[in-house]
Amino acid sequence: MATIYQVSELAGVSLATVSRVMNNNxxxxxxxxxxxxxxxxxxxxxxxxxxxxLASNCSNSVGVLVSELHGPFFGDMMSAIEQTLRSxxxxxxxxxxxxxxxxxxxxxxxxxGRKCDALILHVEAxxxxxxxxxxxxxxxxxxxxxxxxxxSTHCICLDNQQGGYLATQHVLDLQHAQVAYISGPSWKQDxxxxxxxxxxxxxxxxxxxxxxxxxxxxxxxxxGSAGLDALLGTGKAFSAIICANDEMASGVMTxxxxxNLDIPEQLSIVGFxxxxxxxxxxxxxxxxxxxxxxxxxxxxxxxxxxxxxxxGLVLRDVFxxxxxxxxxxxxxx
Amino acid sequence: MATIYQVSELAGVSLATVSRVMNNNxxxxxxxxxxxxxxxxxxxxxxxxxxxxLASNCSNSVGVLVSELHGPFFGDMMSAIEQTLRSxxxxxxxxxxxxxxxxxxxxxxxxxGRKCDALILHVEAxxxxxxxxxxxxxxxxxxxxxxxxxxSTHCICLDNQQGGYLATQHVLDLQHAQVAYISGPSWKQDxxxxxxxxxxxxxxxxxxxxxxxxxxxxxxxxxGSAGLDALLGTGKAFSAIICANDEMASGVMTxxxxxNLDIPEQLSIVGFxxxxxxxxxxxxxxxxxxxxxxxxxxxxxxxxxxxxxxxGLVLRDVFxxxxxxxxxxxxxx
DNA sequence: TCAGCTTAGTGAATCGCTAAACTACTTTTT
DNA sequence: AAAAAGTAGTTTAGCGATTCACTAAGCTGA
Numbered sequence: 001m002a003t004i005y006q007v008s009e010l011a012g013v014s015l016a017t018v019s020r021v022m023n024n025n026x027x028x029x030x031x032x033x034x035x036x037x038x039x040x041x042x043x044x045x046x047x048x049x050x051x052x053x054l055a056s057n058c059s060n061s062v063g064v065l066v067s068e069l070h071g072p073f074f075g076d077m078m079s080a081i082e083q084t085l086r087s088x089x090x091x092x093x094x095x096x097x098x099x100x101x102x103x104x105x106x107x108x109x110x111x112x113g114r115k116c117d118a119l120i121l122h123v124e125a126x127x128x129x130x131x132x133x134x135x136x137x138x139x140x141x142x143x144x145x146x147x148x149x150x151x152s153t154h155c156i157c158l159d160n161q162q163g164g165y166l167a168t169q170h171v172l173d174l175q176h177a178q179v180a181y182i183s184g185p186s187w188k189q190d191x192x193x194x195x196x197x198x199x200x201x202x203x204x205x206x207x208x209x210x211x212x213x214x215x216x217x218x219x220x221x222x223x224g225s226a227g228l229d230a231l232l233g234t235g236k237a238f239s240a241i242i243c244a245n246d247e248m249a250s251g252v253m254t255x256x257x258x259x260n261l262d263i264p265e266q267l268s269i270v271g272f273x274x275x276x277x278x279x280x281x282x283x284x285x286x287x288x289x290x291x292x293x294x295x296x297x298x299x300x301x302x303x304x305x306x307x308x309x310x311x312g313l314v315l316r317d318v319f320x321x322x323x324x325x326x327x328x329x330x331x332x333x
Numbered sequence: 334m335a336t337i338y339q340v341s342e343l344a345g346v347s348l349a350t351v352s353r354v355m356n357n358n359x360x361x362x363x364x365x366x367x368x369x370x371x372x373x374x375x376x377x378x379x380x381x382x383x384x385x386x387l388a389s390n391c392s393n394s395v396g397v398l399v400s401e402l403h404g405p406f407f408g409d410m411m412s413a414i415e416q417t418l419r420s421x422x423x424x425x426x427x428x429x430x431x432x433x434x435x436x437x438x439x440x441x442x443x444x445x446g447r448k449c450d451a452l453i454l455h456v457e458a459x460x461x462x463x464x465x466x467x468x469x470x471x472x473x474x475x476x477x478x479x480x481x482x483x484x485s486t487h488c489i490c491l492d493n494q495q496g497g498y499l500a501t502q503h504v505l506d507l508q509h510a511q512v513a514y515i516s517g518p519s520w521k522q523d524x525x526x527x528x529x530x531x532x533x534x535x536x537x538x539x540x541x542x543x544x545x546x547x548x549x550x551x552x553x554x555x556x557g558s559a560g561l562d563a564l565l566g567t568g569k570a571f572s573a574i575i576c577a578n579d580e581m582a583s584g585v586m587t588x589x590x591x592x593n594l595d596i597p598e599q600l601s602i603v604g605f606x607x608x609x610x611x612x613x614x615x616x617x618x619x620x621x622x623x624x625x626x627x628x629x630x631x632x633x634x635x636x637x638x639x640x641x642x643x644x645g646l647v648l649r650d651v652f653x654x655x656x657x658x659x660x661x662x663x664x665x666x
Numbered sequence: 667t668c669a670g671c672t673t674a675g676t677g678a679a680t681c682g683c684t685a686a687a688c689t690a691c692t693t694t695t696t
Numbered sequence: 697a698a699a700a701a702g703t704a705g706t707t708t709a710g711c712g713a714t715t716c717a718c719t720a721a722g723c724t725g726a
Contacts, residue, residue, distance in 0.1 A: 020674095020714095
């Protein structure tokens with residue numbers, strides 16, 4: 001592999017000049033530039049990214065930490081991030097945190113140790129304080145799907161409360177008055193916000209909230225099925241059920257089928273996230289769209305703008321959910 | 334950030350000694366080692382990974398190129414790769430190739446330019462020749478789901494033909510004698526192999542292969558629906574349909590429902606891949622399991638063994654598919 | 667014509683680490 | 697007791713770029 005030395009020698013100029021034509025950050029005459037460029041071409045020169053990083057103290061790498069790489073959710077996010085970063089010559093280093101505080105923290109430290117210029121974090125378990133400290137230490141990062149007051153400028157969020165509101169409002173509009181809710185783990189911020197939105201929508205419709213009609217699941221398919229059983233077990237009547245994510249909604253569907261409950265005739269179901277296979281389910285799932293692709297893209301743009309000083313990017317930190325109406329919800333007869 | 338100089342100064346030893354205790358690659362007395370270690374702790378020293386890479390000519394990074402980061406398939410693979418690599422202190426840099434030869438090639442070059450020590454490639458469009466050249470140039474990489482004779486030691490494959498065989502054999506065992514097939518794009522190696530397996534199974538059962546009962550799809554859900562229509566349009570009878578992947582099987586299911594065709598009563602369906610939501614579909618999908626997680630893990634192990642000289646790893650390059658029988662297939666009445 | 671400015675290009679230090687070559691001791695071998 | 701071998705540590709030359717401080721022209725205008 002050719003080095004900058006060989007290029008400078010072949011072109012008959014100094015190292016510094018070669019570096020300048022590469023970085024385009026100082027005036028070089030066209031003639032000299034031409035010489036350098038053709039020397040580079042002749043040698044098939046490729047700058048050594050590692051050496052550049054060491055000298056410039058910029059690794060051009062962005063660490064991306066997600067809870068799980070598999071699952072229908074993060075693929076879209078990674079995809080958006082990779083595309084956006086890549087178009088500017090940056091790259092993504094991945095790590096997963098498995099929704100566990102120690103792992104998340106270890107991963108963050110790993111990525112920092114890897115000299116990432118910035119981080120994109122989807123973390124759920126690590127404490128607010130840790131992240132505030134991180135920001136104070138000068139680590140540059142953006143947080144996806146988590147809002148922390150003190151570092152609000154680092155946060156890119158979906159208005160989860162609004163999403164929860166939309167879901168419930170939708171079934172209310174369809175004349176359902178008895179609405180059950182399967183929530184995510186209550187320690188997760190997004191689960192709380194979604195549930196809040198649900199309560200708010202009930203309140204705005206002057207319907208009393210009944211905590212017995214809420215089941216706390218864990219965002220897994222299985223807990224949707226369990227939730228339906230539990231809800232049915234209360235003996236309370238309900239004609240619609242809102243699930244805090246699509247996996248659990250799918251669990252409800254499966255269990256409903258086993259119980260010979262017709263959907264949407266006897267029970268309307270609304271999900272949240274609009275994951276890829278929401279529209280493959282039967283019946284297709286009415287759900288709240290989570291614009292994760294756009295949010296991933298925005299996260300990358302934030303980094304590009306703030307860490308790499310790219311200008312001309314329009315930034316935005318709160319995204320608005322949108323209801324995607326399909327066949328799993330229906331006007332109450 | 335503390336550097337090795339400050340550590341050596343505080344510990345009262347030379348740079349080299351500090352480097353030695355870090356790398357553990359030369360004898361250092363326990364007493365000296367202790368001094369160095371405590372100096373490190375006191376300063377909160379973290380070695381600069383970039384400088385290490387430059388000096389050692391080893392970036393500890395592995396480039397991973399997949400066709401798409403989203404979709405149900407690659408998440409599992411990435412997950413396995415990340416986990417495996419991470420446990421050895423290596424990291425993954427991601428890129429996507431979008432099944433397009435130019436993009437794939439550009440991505441490979443990007444990753445090489447990024448000084449990855451090795452690559453894990455899931456490429457479909459780039460030519461055999463290009464990959465053979467790459468190997469000849471000394472780039473170390475493994476190929477997932479693609480077999481090239483000349484560089485067979487770089488390949489980690491599923492026995493796709495066997496998978497196709499299993500799927501067809503299964504419906505044959507269920508007494509179906511007229512079996513339709515929706516294939517993937519014929520230019521893709523895996524699609525060919527799966528179809529071959531199908532033909533072989535028919536042949537072994539002394540059933541004549543009828544090319545009219547084959548529809549070439551594109552692995553997308555949509556083409557499953559289109560395929561069912563086309564197959565039905567031929568006027569030929571068939572009681573089972575094998576799909577070369579689960580997405581297309583899902584498309585067939587959706588369309589069958591629209592046509593009031595009961596599954597599995599009137600039509601048995603078998604998919605391929607066993608993606609996460611195959612078991613969420615209704616009815617749950619009988620499919621051939623693609624052990625992508627294990628294959629991702631193995632790919633990472635290959636790299637660990639061959640590029641990073643880690644010993645004690647059992648390597649394996651061809652994986653065997655397994656039939657996962659669910660509710661979408663049924664004995665012919 | 668020459669001080670003063672701009673422009674183009676050079677030299678050398680620097681980034682933080684690794685590792686080969688070397689020195690100074692201590693222990694073993696004969 | 698001297699040579700050979702082994703152990704612990706140091707010195708120093710890289711790795712391949714960037715960048716600051718500097719020089720040498722070329723141009724301007726009074």
